[in-house]
Structures are given as C-alpha cells and as structure tokens.
Amino acid sequence: YSAVRLYGLETDLEEINFLVELARWLAPFATAGAVITLIKKFQDSIVVWFKVLKVFDSYAVHGDSVYAFHLREKIGKRSVNVEHSLAMKAVNQIIIFDKDKEAIEFYNKYLNGKLTQKQRVYIHLNNAVRENLERENRIHIFNLYENCARIYWQKYPIFEPKTVVIIGFTKFGQKILEHGLLQNTFSIDKGVEYHIFGDSREFRALHYRLDSFATINMPNPRGDAIYFHSDSWYESLDILNKADRIILCESNDDNIAILSKIIRLCPMSNSTAKEKLTKEIYIRTDTESLISTLFGSGDDIHRIIPFGTTEEICTLEYIINENLLNRAKRIHEVYIEQQKKKGIDHLEKWESLPAFKRYSNVSQADHIIVKLKMLGFDVNCNMLEEGLDENLISRIKAEIENLEPHEIAVLSEIEHIRWNKYHYLYNWEYSPVRCNVERKHNCLKPFADLYDFDKKKDFAAYEYLAEIIRN
Template sequence: MKRRNKIYLYMTIILMAVYVGLVTLLYFSECTDSSATIRTFGDAFWYSLVTLTTVGYGDLTPVTPLGHTVGVVFLLLSAGILMTLFGAVISFVTSEGLPFVMLGFQRKKNWYYFADYGAESNTLAANIYQEDPDAVIIYGEKREEQMEFPDYPCLFLSVSPARIIACKKNIGTKCKVFLMKENDIGVNSRAIDLHKLPVEVYARTTNGQDHLSGNINFFHSYDCCARQYWRSKPICSHENTIVIIGFGNYGRCILERAILTNIISVKQHVAYHIFGDSREFLAMHINLHEMFSLGEESDERDSLIFHDEFWETHHEILKQADRVIICPDDEPEGWSIFWRLHKYYKCRGQIDLHSNRKAPGVSYFGTNEEIYTPNQIMRTELNRAAIMINEIFCRSVSYPTLRWEELDDFHRESKIAAADHLLMKIRILLKDETVTEFTADTVKKAYQRYCEAKVSESMQDMYRRLDHMRWLRFYTFYNWNYGPVRDDTARQHPMMCPYAELTPEQKVERDASWELLGSIFAEL
C-alpha cells in the first residue's frame, strides 16, 4: 500500500511539472506578439483551465505557431484529464479515501470497530448506537453488494485495527474492538498484536475465561444468555421443581447461573432435574455435594438430579415441574421438544424455550437483541457494582485487602458473582418477585428496608446467613475446601464452614454486598 501511494505521488508531481511547463511555454510564446490576447502568465493559466475543462469561452486565444501547438496539446489533454479526474473522484468516494476523511472529523467521538459483519455484530452495533449518540461504528471488511445496509450510520473499511487507531491519533476515548465469532482471537488476522494497541478488546469465546491480559477481555454468549434468562425470568418462592432439557453450552450456563444466583431463602429446597450428558460437569465440580443434594430430592437444601435417560420417560417429573427450560444448543431440536411437550405431556408449570425466533404465545428467551447489548458484552454496570463491593469490603475489615486492580481473575469473579445477586437481594427486601430491573426507586426502597430491618439482630443475622450461603455456593462451585488459613494455591479458606462457626468479624464481611445498595442508590 505504501509503495502504491509513492507511485501515485511521483506521477502527480510529474503531471504538475508538465502542466506548469506548458503554461509557461504558452506565456512566453504569446507575450511578445503585439496582436496576442494572452499577455500575462495569469492569462495563460486562465486559457489552460478554460481549454482543459472544455468550457471554451473564446475570450483568449493563442496567435503564434508555438501557442497554437500548446493549445492543441491542451485540447488533446482535456478529455483525458477530465476522465482521470472523474475516475479519481469516483475511486476516492467508493474506496477508503472518503471514509478516512470522515473519520478524521470524528476523532473525539467513541469508535467501535467490528472485525467482521454478521448477525451478532449487527445487533450489538445497533444497540450501541441506540445507547451512545457519539458512537462511530466501523466494520473491518468491505460491504458486499447484496448486503442490506444497516439501519444506523456505519463505515465499511477493509483495514486492520492498527490503521483505525492510527487515524484516531489517541484523541478522545479508546477505540473498542469486537471479535464476534467464537474463539476468533486465535485465528482472525485482525486480532494480531491487539494487545499492543491502545484499545479495549472484547472477544467471543467458549473456553470459560474472562480475561487474558491487559486490554483483552472475553465474553460468552451462552453465559450472557443465562444471565439474561434468570434476570428476566427470576426464580420465585413457590417454585420447588425446575426441569432443564438440554445440557450443552446453554444448559450448562443456565444451571451455573442458577447455582450461583438463585438464593432467595436460607430454607429453600429447589430440585433441579437436568436431562443431558453431565459427566464432564460433575467431573469438574467435585465438591457440589457439600452444598447440594446430588441424585435425590431434599427438603433441607437444593438438589441437583442428573438424568441419563431420555426426558420423554419422566412424565411425573414434567407434570410436577414448576418450570421447564428447553435449551439444547441446536435451536430446531429445541422447537421439536417444545411441540412434543405441548402435544403429549401435562405440564402445569411454565415452559421457557431458548430461541432466536419470536413467536406469539411462546415464552422464549435468548434472542440476539437480549444477549448482544453493550451492558451484557462489556458488563459495565456489573463490573462497576463489583468494584463498589470490593471497596466496601476493604473498608469493613481490619486486615489488609487488595484493590480491584490488584485482584486476580478468580477474586474479581467472586465480587462479580456478588453483584450478580443484587437484583435477587432487592426482590427479597421488597418481597416483590416481579422486579427485573434496577431503578432508582426500587434501589432506594430496598436499601431503606435493609436499614430498617438490620436494626433487628435476628434480621441482620438472616441477611448475613443468606449471603454466606451464596458465598459458599460460589467457592464450592470452584472446588474450594475448608482450611484453617487461607491458601489460594490449595483452594482452602477458613470461611468454608457453616455460618454458626464464623467469627463475629467474618460475619460482618457478609454485610458488604447488602450495603452496596446504598452506594448504588447514591450513584443513581
């Protein structure tokens, strides 16, 4: 590209030199003739422009033989120059030239670069543009002729992120780069050396990692789907039996989120019946028996019951279920299960179907519009709440603690899991299971209820016990055990014990995630 630009530059210089030479020759050939109308260099320049543009006013004409010769040269060049200029303008408009000029005027805005254009990229870009009036959407590929143009302003530039960053010149906020294909960061040429650029990178993955290094962040569409599911369709106190059909990527993440966030009472006993291959899941999470009853229902704690048999054989479980979640990774298979359930089974509970297709009368979840949002992919609100929890925690304990920037990925995830449970805490405090969003009013009322209730030692003790239960489930899920002293390498922690065995100071630590409601209200 640089070599081609140099050739264009040299050609331009040569053409300009030839043009100036011809105008000069015309001037000197005419200025000495008494009958000439071209008397000055300006006259010669004006005659050349009128001739080359084929306007031909006729106000100035050469009279000398040499002047006539130069005039003929200008006449012959006029058509070629016009065609060249026209082609150059068309090339500039249709290639990278015009978009880069447009970008140059928008350096102070927020740039979002997508490595390629697809359904997921289009949905996220549309949501970004709707939320951010200063968004500049850039796709790193050429627009195909048969492609329908998006409903929002955007640029299609087949260039690397490095060229885009060079154009931005570190003005305004950092450019955000999105790799929307699964595990794309390992194979996409656009991802090379991204860690060296002053950008924030969000790459879609399936490997379960949230962070790589510095500016590289991962997101999981399956986990985003599960988070959105339990947020929009929260578990209710009357639900004791939940069936999950399909235990691929979506089913696994839905169960994981249920384990980590569906804590609404210290006395709850929800039975999760899971249909699908669970061998890998159980092999990884070897300590689940510490917090759950495995294989059989319990009246004292939640149960995880994995079925190797076909779901079709368990009529009684489906009949008694308060909720059936259909979530195989193959969407057509999910629809097939949905229709068979309706046709042949008695289901008193709600049936939720994972589907990107919307249909009337169907309780569906996991559409692209729900999953690919800035808040889901970049986790801005969730991360901000997690940082607040860590700050409150640091202030509430007497021993040395780490700031957010110093935490490793696991302990950051621990704070994020606490933030994930905030909406559930609001429902508990307000005794309102219909709340699905944070608003200033709901947060204010919830925090007021908490302040009023914690005056009672028994109520405060109950709140602490509930959050300790949530905390235990998180650490158990990641295979931690009890140890007299904390040892991150051995995954041992002195608080991995029943609530009654905690020290007074350890019990106070559980207040941080409840006190966060006050900080969130102040911010809202």
C-alpha cells in the same frame, strides 16, 4: 494549454465551432465527475478516520461469527469498517470468533502490545482460561452463553421453592444451571429442585464439589437438589408434568421439535384442576419471531416464552457490562473499607484482582435483585440498569437500617450460603488455614460456626446495598 483553459469555460481559439463549444461546457462536468469519483473512492477511509480519531466511543467488531455481523449492525454509526487498517485504532476493539483459537490468534497478530492507553479490548471466549489475559486491565473477556444465563435469571428469577427442568445440557444449559444455582438463593432452609436431561458427565467432573451445597439425585428438604438423568426427557413425563418451569437449551431446530412434542405429551397443568396454573416453557432461540409464528405465546395450559435471542444476548450493554462491573467494583471497595477498619492494609485493588475474585464480586452483584426482593422491593433488571431514583434508594436504605437482629441474622446466612455456593461450584474446600492457591478457605463452613466478624462480612452485602446500587 488550450485544452486546460476549456475547464475555465475559456478558449484562445479564433474559430469556435460546435465541438469546441460543447467541450467548453462539458469540461466542468467532467471535472466534477472526477472529484466525485475520488471522494467516493476515499469515502470509507475518510469515514473510518473520522470515527476513529474524532468519535470517542467508536467500535471495531472483528470476527466471522454470526454474532459479530449482528453486533456491527446493532452498533450502527459508531461501528468502524474493519476492512480498513485504521479500524485497529478504534477505542473499543471487540473480537468475536466461533473458536477460541481464532480469537486469540487475531488478538496476538493485530492488537497484542499495540494498544494505546485509551483503547479497550473485549474478547469472546468459550473455554480458554481468562486469568492471564485479564491481568491486563484493558482486556475484558465475555461469553455469550454466560450473557444468556445472566439475562435469563435476571428477567425470570425464582424467589420460592420450585421444580425446574432443563432439557439440553450443552453450553447454554450448563450456564443456565450454574447461574441458577447462585442466583436462586433466597432461604436458609429451602431451595430449588433441578432436573437435568442431557450429557452431564463433563460438567460433573469439572464441578466435583456440587454435593457440598446440594443433594445429587435425591430430595433435599433444606436446600437445592440436582437430578442428573441418564434417560431421555420423554421417558420421564411425570417429572415434566410436575415441573413449574421447563427450560429448553438444545439447538434451534431441536428445541422446536422438543417443544412440539411436549405440548402433545404433557397436556396436564402443573397443579390441581381447581388452581389451573399454567406451565411455563422457556425456549432458547436465535429469533423470537420464529417461536411466536409457530407457537404464539402458548395457551391456557402452556405459557411459551422465548429467551436467549441474538438480539438479546449480543448487545453492547451485556458485552461491556459497565453497570454490572461498577456495582462489582463497589462491592470490592466496601470490602477494602471493612478490612481497613480492622487495621488490615495493603489489599489488592480491583485492577490487581485475579479473575476468580473479580467474578465473586460480579456474582454478588448479580444477586442484588433477589436481595431487594427479600427486603420487600420489586425491582426488575431494567429498573436496575436504568438506575433507581433517589427516593427508592432512600427507602431501601431505611429498610435495611430498621432490620431487627433476627432479620439481619437470616439475611446474612442467606448471603453466606450464596457465597459458599460460588466457591464450591469452582471446587474450593474448607480448611482452618486459608490458601488461595490450593483453593482452601477458612470460612467455607456453616454460618453458625463463623466468628462474629466474619458474619459481619456477609451482612455488608446488605449494609452497603444502597451505595452499591446508586449509579
């Protein structure tokens, strides 16, 4: 009892010596120290509890991938310490492992069947089919290779015939080609010439209808041409010399070695001496500073542009993709409104759409920058993400309303070409009778052969564009 009273700076002892007096004054400090120790011990749990239960947009990032560590750091205060069991209650669950198997096993063990109504799950998958998972509307699949390709073509689109060389045809290179084929659709009778250096056997086997919209290993005066080279890039320096842009998609170290060799081997510009145009070389890298330290921004002959950095492709903006998905959803709403006018009801809402149809709308949303360019508006990806002001949207709407019939026909045909490409890329084919299960569609034919009401579907991509881009 006397010992406890010391903590209140009091004592019942009649004789107070130095040691008793010292104990009496040190007791409160000992108490404070014990309290601080307890607080520190439970601090992480308290912080996690506050973030999970009090902060609406809390994020728990799970996984051992380098991208998971980067994202936790990037999110900062909204990131929940995943070592605590309470982290499973965070509103947003992001799963990033290097292997699909590990990501699915983690989801099954900790989250499958345990989600609350407000929770959302974002799973990074490389190769696994996403169809079944995305039937659950709270689950979203993302892919960092897709993010890389999407950001690249949004930042560096092509609006006129060009020659593009892609060196390295692993996942980064394949996604760059896939998105490029869809994004770079800007004319009814012109296209882009792609030269691929790398092992393309699997890609060609998985996309066996490429020749339905592009020529393979031969020129195409009226559209896209894809050359799959069996030899190495350094055996085809004439192609590199004539290329408008070269895109390096190998690993970090390999890209640096290749770029060093290209600078030595390809000193010539891609134009005549009078024009002095600079060749653009885009190099995929995890760290932009590494490239700028080694190569700077290039010289009068080579313009070197890093892309696909961890900082760029692994962000909440591109993992959650809220703005892009909202535009895609609006595109689907427009389609439903059109069909209802024709007396067709009972159409699938966005939540019920299979993954292929959802991504068809996403692909159309990706193409918006090109559509705006063809209408005469230079809108970059940053402007689109931040939201266009009402004055600009009104001007876009007025431009569309004032289009001449022949302009409407051309724009509609370009949109139909893009739509055809998307379906052919995933191995659909024409059939007079549509059958989604067998990947057959009655509209997979030249624009001129469509019925008028089907042609109007293509122009809807422009007719309702102002509403689609309005945030």
